[in-house]
Amino acid sequence: MNKKIAVLGAGSWGTTLAILAARNGCRTLLWGHNREHMASLAQDRENKRYLPGPVFPENLSVTSDLAEVAGFCNLILVSVPSHAFKDTLLKLKAYLPDGIQIAWATKGFNSDNGSLLHKVVADIFSEQTPAALLSGPSFAAEVAADLPTAITIASPQPDFAALLADILHSERFRTYTNSDLIGVEVGGAVKNVMAIAAGIADGLGLGANTRAALITRGLNEIIRLGVKLGGKQETFMGLAGLGDLILTCTDNQSRNRRFGLALGQGKDRAEAIQEIGQEIEGISAAKETFLLAKKHGVDMPITEQTYKVLYEGLAPLEAVQNLLAREQKAES
Numbered sequence: 001m002n003k004k005i006a007v008l009g010a011g012s013w014g015t016t017l018a019i020l021a022a023r024n025g026c027r028t029l030l031w032g033h034n035r036e037h038m039a040s041l042a043q044d045r046e047n048k049r050y051l052p053g054p055v056f057p058e059n060l061s062v063t064s065d066l067a068e069v070a071g072f073c074n075l076i077l078v079s080v081p082s083h084a085f086k087d088t089l090l091k092l093k094a095y096l097p098d099g100i101q102i103a104w105a106t107k108g109f110n111s112d113n114g115s116l117l118h119k120v121v122a123d124i125f126s127e128q129t130p131a132a133l134l135s136g137p138s139f140a141a142e143v144a145a146d147l148p149t150a151i152t153i154a155s156p157q158p159d160f161a162a163l164l165a166d167i168l169h170s171e172r173f174r175t176y177t178n179s180d181l182i183g184v185e186v187g188g189a190v191k192n193v194m195a196i197a198a199g200i201a202d203g204l205g206l207g208a209n210t211r212a213a214l215i216t217r218g219l220n221e222i223i224r225l226g227v228k229l230g231g232k233q234e235t236f237m238g239l240a241g242l243g244d245l246i247l248t249c250t251d252n253q254s255r256n257r258r259f260g261l262a263l264g265q266g267k268d269r270a271e272a273i274q275e276i277g278q279e280i281e282g283i284s285a286a287k288e289t290f291l292l293a294k295k296h297g298v299d300m301p302i303t304e305q306t307y308k309v310l311y312e313g314l315a316p317l318e319a320v321q322n323l324l325a326r327e328q329k330a331e332s
Protein backbone atom coordinates (compact mmCIF):
# COMPACT_ATOMS: atom_id res chain seq x y z
CA MET A 1 0.00 0.00 0.00
CA ASN A 2 1.49 3.31 -1.09
CA LYS A 3 0.01 5.42 1.72
CA LYS A 4 1.47 7.40 4.59
CA ILE A 5 -0.08 8.08 7.98
CA ALA A 6 1.16 9.78 11.15
CA VAL A 7 -0.17 8.60 14.51
CA LEU A 8 0.00 11.07 17.40
CA GLY A 9 0.21 9.58 20.89
CA ALA A 10 2.69 6.85 21.83
CA GLY A 11 0.65 5.15 24.55
CA SER A 12 -0.79 1.67 24.22
CA TRP A 13 -3.48 2.58 21.68
CA GLY A 14 -1.50 4.95 19.44
CA THR A 15 1.35 2.43 19.27
CA THR A 16 -1.06 -0.38 18.38
CA LEU A 17 -2.74 1.65 15.62
CA ALA A 18 0.63 2.62 14.17
CA ILE A 19 1.69 -1.04 14.15
CA LEU A 20 -1.59 -1.99 12.42
CA ALA A 21 -1.17 0.61 9.66
CA ALA A 22 2.44 -0.44 9.15
CA ARG A 23 1.52 -4.13 9.05
CA ASN A 24 -0.93 -3.18 6.28
CA GLY A 25 1.95 -1.74 4.29
CA CYS A 26 1.58 2.00 5.04
CA ARG A 27 4.62 4.11 5.74
CA THR A 28 3.85 5.10 9.31
CA LEU A 29 5.26 7.72 11.67
CA LEU A 30 4.48 7.49 15.39
CA TRP A 31 4.77 10.74 17.35
CA GLY A 32 5.01 11.03 21.14
CA HIS A 33 5.50 14.12 23.28
CA ASN A 34 8.19 12.64 25.48
CA ARG A 35 11.58 12.92 23.79
CA GLU A 36 13.34 10.36 25.99
CA HIS A 37 10.55 7.83 25.63
CA MET A 38 10.56 8.21 21.84
CA ALA A 39 14.35 7.79 21.77
CA SER A 40 13.94 4.52 23.67
CA LEU A 41 11.28 3.37 21.18
CA ALA A 42 13.63 4.15 18.29
CA GLN A 43 16.34 2.07 19.93
CA ASP A 44 14.27 -0.88 21.23
CA ARG A 45 11.86 -1.07 18.24
CA GLU A 46 9.07 -1.78 20.75
CA ASN A 47 7.11 0.19 23.36
CA LYS A 48 8.15 -1.59 26.55
CA ARG A 49 6.37 0.92 28.81
CA TYR A 50 2.94 0.79 27.17
CA LEU A 51 2.75 -2.21 24.85
CA PRO A 52 5.36 -4.83 25.61
CA GLY A 53 5.60 -7.47 22.95
CA PRO A 54 5.16 -6.59 19.33
CA VAL A 55 8.31 -5.46 17.58
CA PHE A 56 7.79 -2.51 15.24
CA PRO A 57 7.57 -3.33 11.52
CA GLU A 58 10.40 -1.80 9.45
CA ASN A 59 8.11 0.77 7.82
CA LEU A 60 7.20 2.26 11.23
CA SER A 61 9.40 5.13 12.39
CA VAL A 62 9.12 7.30 15.49
CA THR A 63 9.63 10.94 16.39
CA SER A 64 8.99 13.51 19.10
CA ASP A 65 9.11 16.37 16.59
CA LEU A 66 5.79 17.71 15.27
CA ALA A 67 7.60 19.51 12.44
CA GLU A 68 8.71 16.10 11.20
CA VAL A 69 5.08 14.91 11.33
CA ALA A 70 3.99 17.88 9.22
CA GLY A 71 6.69 17.18 6.64
CA PHE A 72 5.79 13.49 6.51
CA CYS A 73 2.10 13.60 5.51
CA ASN A 74 -1.21 15.37 6.03
CA LEU A 75 -3.18 12.30 7.18
CA ILE A 76 -3.13 12.35 10.97
CA LEU A 77 -4.58 9.83 13.43
CA VAL A 78 -4.68 11.29 16.95
CA SER A 79 -4.56 8.93 19.91
CA VAL A 80 -3.41 11.17 22.75
CA PRO A 81 -5.52 11.24 25.94
CA SER A 82 -8.47 13.65 25.84
CA HIS A 83 -6.77 16.11 28.24
CA ALA A 84 -4.01 16.59 25.61
CA PHE A 85 -6.21 16.55 22.50
CA LYS A 86 -6.76 20.27 21.98
CA ASP A 87 -3.20 21.32 22.83
CA THR A 88 -1.69 18.70 20.53
CA LEU A 89 -3.85 19.89 17.61
CA LEU A 90 -3.04 23.54 18.32
CA LYS A 91 0.69 22.74 18.23
CA LEU A 92 0.28 20.69 15.05
CA LYS A 93 -1.59 23.53 13.35
CA ALA A 94 1.47 25.76 13.69
CA TYR A 95 3.29 23.31 11.37
CA LEU A 96 0.45 22.03 9.22
CA PRO A 97 -2.19 24.73 8.79
CA ASP A 98 -3.79 23.59 5.51
CA GLY A 99 -5.02 20.51 3.77
CA ILE A 100 -4.99 18.34 6.87
CA GLN A 101 -7.15 15.22 7.27
CA ILE A 102 -7.77 14.37 10.91
CA ALA A 103 -8.92 11.14 12.46
CA TRP A 104 -8.84 10.37 16.16
CA ALA A 105 -9.12 7.36 18.42
CA THR A 106 -9.31 9.33 21.66
CA LYS A 107 -12.38 8.53 23.78
CA GLY A 108 -13.48 11.52 25.82
CA PHE A 109 -14.50 15.16 25.85
CA ASN A 110 -12.58 18.40 25.45
CA SER A 111 -11.31 18.96 29.00
CA ASP A 112 -11.62 22.78 28.65
CA ASN A 113 -15.38 22.97 28.19
CA GLY A 114 -16.77 19.44 27.84
CA SER A 115 -17.46 19.76 24.11
CA LEU A 116 -17.24 16.77 21.79
CA LEU A 117 -13.86 16.34 20.08
CA HIS A 118 -15.16 16.91 16.53
CA LYS A 119 -15.95 20.45 17.68
CA VAL A 120 -12.30 20.93 18.72
CA VAL A 121 -11.15 19.78 15.28
CA ALA A 122 -13.62 22.10 13.51
CA ASP A 123 -12.69 25.07 15.73
CA ILE A 124 -8.92 24.64 15.29
CA PHE A 125 -8.96 23.76 11.58
CA SER A 126 -12.31 24.24 9.80
CA GLU A 127 -15.78 22.73 9.48
CA GLN A 128 -14.67 21.41 6.06
CA THR A 129 -11.63 19.52 7.38
CA PRO A 130 -12.09 15.80 6.72
CA ALA A 131 -12.74 14.34 10.19
CA ALA A 132 -13.27 10.80 11.42
CA LEU A 133 -13.36 8.89 14.68
CA LEU A 134 -12.27 5.32 15.29
CA SER A 135 -14.05 3.65 18.21
CA GLY A 136 -15.47 0.35 19.44
CA PRO A 137 -14.53 -2.63 21.63
CA SER A 138 -10.76 -2.86 21.20
CA PHE A 139 -8.27 -3.48 23.99
CA ALA A 140 -4.87 -2.48 22.61
CA ALA A 141 -3.05 -5.58 23.82
CA GLU A 142 -5.52 -7.92 22.07
CA VAL A 143 -5.36 -5.94 18.80
CA ALA A 144 -1.56 -5.90 18.93
CA ALA A 145 -1.60 -9.66 19.50
CA ASP A 146 -3.67 -10.00 16.31
CA LEU A 147 -6.79 -11.31 18.09
CA PRO A 148 -9.95 -10.74 16.01
CA THR A 149 -11.48 -7.31 16.64
CA ALA A 150 -14.23 -5.22 15.00
CA ILE A 151 -14.45 -1.45 15.27
CA THR A 152 -16.37 1.50 13.84
CA ILE A 153 -14.94 4.34 11.77
CA ALA A 154 -17.36 7.26 11.90
CA SER A 155 -17.21 10.23 9.58
CA PRO A 156 -19.67 12.51 7.80
CA GLN A 157 -17.33 12.17 4.77
CA PRO A 158 -17.75 8.61 3.39
CA ASP A 159 -14.56 8.86 1.28
CA PHE A 160 -12.48 9.69 4.32
CA ALA A 161 -14.01 6.84 6.35
CA ALA A 162 -13.29 4.48 3.45
CA LEU A 163 -9.67 5.68 3.23
CA LEU A 164 -9.07 4.98 6.91
CA ALA A 165 -10.84 1.65 6.70
CA ASP A 166 -8.50 0.75 3.84
CA ILE A 167 -5.45 1.71 5.90
CA LEU A 168 -6.42 -0.28 9.00
CA HIS A 169 -8.73 -3.09 7.86
CA SER A 170 -7.49 -6.69 7.86
CA GLU A 171 -8.90 -10.16 8.45
CA ARG A 172 -8.06 -9.71 12.14
CA PHE A 173 -9.17 -6.06 12.43
CA ARG A 174 -12.55 -5.52 10.82
CA THR A 175 -13.57 -1.93 10.24
CA TYR A 176 -17.21 -0.90 9.81
CA THR A 177 -18.04 2.61 8.61
CA ASN A 178 -20.78 4.83 10.04
CA SER A 179 -21.86 8.40 9.27
CA ASP A 180 -23.00 9.18 12.85
CA LEU A 181 -19.95 10.91 14.29
CA ILE A 182 -21.79 12.32 17.31
CA GLY A 183 -23.34 8.99 18.32
CA VAL A 184 -19.98 7.22 18.10
CA GLU A 185 -18.27 10.00 20.08
CA VAL A 186 -20.82 9.93 22.90
CA GLY A 187 -20.79 6.12 23.07
CA GLY A 188 -17.00 5.96 23.41
CA ALA A 189 -16.74 8.75 25.98
CA VAL A 190 -19.60 7.78 28.31
CA LYS A 191 -19.02 4.02 28.39
CA ASN A 192 -15.92 4.76 30.46
CA VAL A 193 -18.12 6.28 33.18
CA MET A 194 -20.30 3.17 33.18
CA ALA A 195 -17.20 0.96 33.36
CA ILE A 196 -16.14 2.77 36.54
CA ALA A 197 -19.66 2.28 37.97
CA ALA A 198 -19.66 -1.44 37.07
CA GLY A 199 -16.21 -1.80 38.64
CA ILE A 200 -17.41 -0.13 41.84
CA ALA A 201 -20.38 -2.50 42.05
CA ASP A 202 -18.16 -5.54 41.51
CA GLY A 203 -15.62 -4.21 43.99
CA LEU A 204 -18.44 -4.04 46.54
CA GLY A 205 -19.28 -7.67 45.72
CA LEU A 206 -22.79 -6.89 44.47
CA GLY A 207 -22.86 -9.71 41.94
CA ALA A 208 -23.75 -10.48 38.35
CA ASN A 209 -27.39 -9.29 38.47
CA THR A 210 -26.27 -5.82 39.56
CA ARG A 211 -23.63 -5.70 36.81
CA ALA A 212 -26.18 -6.60 34.14
CA ALA A 213 -28.63 -4.00 35.48
CA LEU A 214 -25.92 -1.31 35.46
CA ILE A 215 -24.92 -2.11 31.88
CA THR A 216 -28.52 -2.03 30.66
CA ARG A 217 -29.57 1.10 32.53
CA GLY A 218 -26.18 2.66 31.67
CA LEU A 219 -26.89 2.10 27.98
CA ASN A 220 -30.22 3.84 28.50
CA GLU A 221 -28.44 6.88 29.94
CA ILE A 222 -25.95 6.94 27.07
CA ILE A 223 -28.78 6.80 24.52
CA ARG A 224 -30.75 9.60 26.25
CA LEU A 225 -27.73 11.93 26.25
CA GLY A 226 -26.46 10.88 22.83
CA VAL A 227 -29.80 11.41 21.09
CA LYS A 228 -30.19 14.80 22.80
CA LEU A 229 -26.76 15.82 21.45
CA GLY A 230 -27.69 14.76 17.91
CA GLY A 231 -26.62 11.09 17.74
CA LYS A 232 -28.78 8.37 16.19
CA GLN A 233 -30.42 5.87 18.53
CA GLU A 234 -29.34 2.84 16.44
CA THR A 235 -25.66 3.80 16.73
CA PHE A 236 -25.75 3.00 20.45
CA MET A 237 -26.74 -0.60 19.73
CA GLY A 238 -23.59 -1.04 17.61
CA LEU A 239 -19.89 -1.64 18.25
CA ALA A 240 -19.14 1.87 19.50
CA GLY A 241 -22.12 1.78 21.88
CA LEU A 242 -23.25 -1.51 23.38
CA GLY A 243 -20.15 -3.34 22.08
CA ASP A 244 -17.63 -1.15 23.90
CA LEU A 245 -19.90 -0.83 26.94
CA ILE A 246 -20.02 -4.61 27.41
CA LEU A 247 -16.26 -4.93 26.88
CA THR A 248 -15.19 -2.33 29.41
CA CYS A 249 -17.86 -3.08 32.03
CA THR A 250 -17.06 -6.78 32.14
CA ASP A 251 -13.34 -7.35 31.48
CA ASN A 252 -10.52 -6.50 33.84
CA GLN A 253 -8.27 -5.36 31.01
CA SER A 254 -10.30 -2.13 31.22
CA ARG A 255 -8.48 0.52 33.22
CA ASN A 256 -11.77 2.26 33.96
CA ARG A 257 -13.32 -0.91 35.34
CA ARG A 258 -10.19 -1.69 37.38
CA PHE A 259 -10.28 1.84 38.82
CA GLY A 260 -13.90 1.31 39.89
CA LEU A 261 -13.05 -2.10 41.35
CA ALA A 262 -10.32 -0.53 43.48
CA LEU A 263 -12.71 2.15 44.78
CA GLY A 264 -15.37 -0.47 45.56
CA GLN A 265 -12.77 -2.47 47.48
CA GLY A 266 -12.05 0.56 49.65
CA LYS A 267 -8.89 1.96 48.04
CA ASP A 268 -8.67 5.70 47.77
CA ARG A 269 -8.74 7.49 44.46
CA ALA A 270 -5.07 8.53 44.35
CA GLU A 271 -3.88 5.05 45.30
CA ALA A 272 -6.05 3.47 42.58
CA ILE A 273 -4.82 5.93 39.91
CA GLN A 274 -1.21 5.28 40.83
CA GLU A 275 -1.68 1.52 40.80
CA ILE A 276 -3.18 1.56 37.28
CA GLY A 277 -0.49 3.91 35.94
CA GLN A 278 -2.24 4.64 32.63
CA GLU A 279 -4.99 6.92 31.37
CA ILE A 280 -8.37 6.47 33.06
CA GLU A 281 -10.56 8.57 30.77
CA GLY A 282 -13.75 7.93 32.77
CA ILE A 283 -12.55 10.12 35.65
CA SER A 284 -12.79 13.35 33.67
CA ALA A 285 -15.67 12.00 31.55
CA ALA A 286 -17.75 11.48 34.71
CA LYS A 287 -17.56 15.20 35.43
CA GLU A 288 -18.04 16.27 31.83
CA THR A 289 -20.99 13.89 31.32
CA PHE A 290 -22.61 14.97 34.59
CA LEU A 291 -22.37 18.66 33.57
CA LEU A 292 -23.63 17.95 30.03
CA ALA A 293 -26.60 16.00 31.41
CA LYS A 294 -27.45 18.88 33.73
CA LYS A 295 -27.10 21.44 30.94
CA HIS A 296 -29.40 19.46 28.64
CA GLY A 297 -31.86 18.31 31.32
CA VAL A 298 -31.10 14.60 30.76
CA ASP A 299 -31.72 12.17 33.63
CA MET A 300 -28.46 10.19 34.19
CA PRO A 301 -28.60 8.70 37.70
CA ILE A 302 -25.66 6.27 37.34
CA THR A 303 -23.47 9.06 35.99
CA GLU A 304 -24.60 11.35 38.81
CA GLN A 305 -23.76 8.85 41.56
CA THR A 306 -20.40 8.03 39.92
CA TYR A 307 -19.63 11.76 39.75
CA LYS A 308 -20.48 12.12 43.43
CA VAL A 309 -18.17 9.24 44.40
CA LEU A 310 -15.31 10.72 42.36
CA TYR A 311 -15.74 14.41 43.11
CA GLU A 312 -17.81 14.80 46.30
CA GLY A 313 -16.42 12.02 48.47
CA LEU A 314 -19.65 9.99 48.49
CA ALA A 315 -19.04 6.46 49.77
CA PRO A 316 -19.46 3.84 46.99
CA LEU A 317 -22.02 1.86 49.02
CA GLU A 318 -24.07 4.98 49.65
CA ALA A 319 -24.03 5.74 45.91
CA VAL A 320 -25.50 2.29 45.24
CA GLN A 321 -28.13 2.82 47.95
CA ASN A 322 -29.09 6.15 46.34
CA LEU A 323 -29.65 4.36 43.02
CA LEU A 324 -31.73 1.62 44.66
CA ALA A 325 -33.83 4.15 46.57
CA ARG A 326 -35.04 5.88 43.41
CA GLU A 327 -38.79 5.73 42.96
CA GLN A 328 -40.35 2.87 41.02
CA LYS A 329 -40.93 3.74 37.35
CA ALA A 330 -41.72 2.27 33.95
CA GLU A 331 -38.73 0.84 32.02
CA SER A 332 -37.73 3.22 29.24
Ligand SMILES: NC(=O)C1=CN([C@@H]2O[C@H](COP(=O)(O)OP(=O)(O)OC[C@H]3O[C@@H](n4cnc5c(N)ncnc54)[C@H](OP(=O)(O)O)[C@@H]3O)[C@@H](O)[C@H]2O)C=CC1
Nearest residue numbers: 010011012013014033034080081084106107139140278279
Ligand atom coordinates in the same frame (compact mmCIF):
# COMPACT_ATOMS: atom_id res chain seq x y z
N1 LIG B 1 -5.58 1.34 25.39
C1 LIG B 1 -6.68 0.94 24.78
O1 LIG B 1 -6.99 -0.27 24.77
C2 LIG B 1 -7.57 1.92 24.09
C3 LIG B 1 -7.47 3.28 24.33
N2 LIG B 1 -8.31 4.15 23.69
C4 LIG B 1 -8.21 5.59 23.92
O2 LIG B 1 -6.97 6.06 23.42
C5 LIG B 1 -6.57 7.25 24.12
C6 LIG B 1 -5.13 7.08 24.57
O3 LIG B 1 -5.12 6.05 25.52
P1 LIG B 1 -3.94 5.00 25.72
O4 LIG B 1 -3.01 4.97 24.57
O5 LIG B 1 -4.58 3.74 26.12
O6 LIG B 1 -3.22 5.65 26.98
P2 LIG B 1 -1.91 5.14 27.74
O7 LIG B 1 -2.17 5.38 29.18
O8 LIG B 1 -1.53 3.80 27.27
O9 LIG B 1 -0.80 6.17 27.22
C7 LIG B 1 -0.98 7.56 27.33
C8 LIG B 1 -0.03 8.22 26.37
O10 LIG B 1 -0.35 9.61 26.31
C9 LIG B 1 0.88 10.33 26.47
N3 LIG B 1 0.60 11.66 27.00
C10 LIG B 1 0.35 12.02 28.27
N4 LIG B 1 0.19 13.36 28.34
C11 LIG B 1 0.35 13.84 27.08
C12 LIG B 1 0.35 15.14 26.51
N5 LIG B 1 0.11 16.21 27.26
N6 LIG B 1 0.58 15.26 25.18
C13 LIG B 1 0.81 14.18 24.41
N7 LIG B 1 0.84 12.92 24.89
C14 LIG B 1 0.61 12.75 26.22
C15 LIG B 1 1.70 9.47 27.41
O11 LIG B 1 3.06 9.82 27.31
P3 LIG B 1 4.02 9.84 28.62
O12 LIG B 1 3.62 8.71 29.51
O13 LIG B 1 5.38 9.69 28.04
O14 LIG B 1 3.80 11.17 29.27
C16 LIG B 1 1.43 8.10 26.79
O15 LIG B 1 2.23 7.90 25.66
C17 LIG B 1 -7.57 7.39 25.27
O16 LIG B 1 -8.53 8.35 24.94
C18 LIG B 1 -8.22 6.01 25.38
O17 LIG B 1 -9.54 6.06 25.88
C19 LIG B 1 -9.24 3.72 22.81
C20 LIG B 1 -9.37 2.38 22.53
C21 LIG B 1 -8.55 1.38 23.15
Ligand SMILES: O=C(CO)COP(=O)(O)O
Nearest residue numbers: 136137138139254255256
Ligand atom coordinates in the same frame (compact mmCIF):
# COMPACT_ATOMS: atom_id res chain seq x y z
O1 LIG C 1 -11.71 1.77 25.27
C1 LIG C 1 -11.15 0.72 25.53
C2 LIG C 1 -11.43 -0.54 24.83
O2 LIG C 1 -12.35 -0.36 23.79
C3 LIG C 1 -10.16 0.68 26.63
O3 LIG C 1 -10.84 0.82 27.83
P1 LIG C 1 -10.07 1.31 29.13
O4 LIG C 1 -9.60 2.71 28.83
O5 LIG C 1 -11.10 1.27 30.22
O6 LIG C 1 -8.95 0.38 29.37
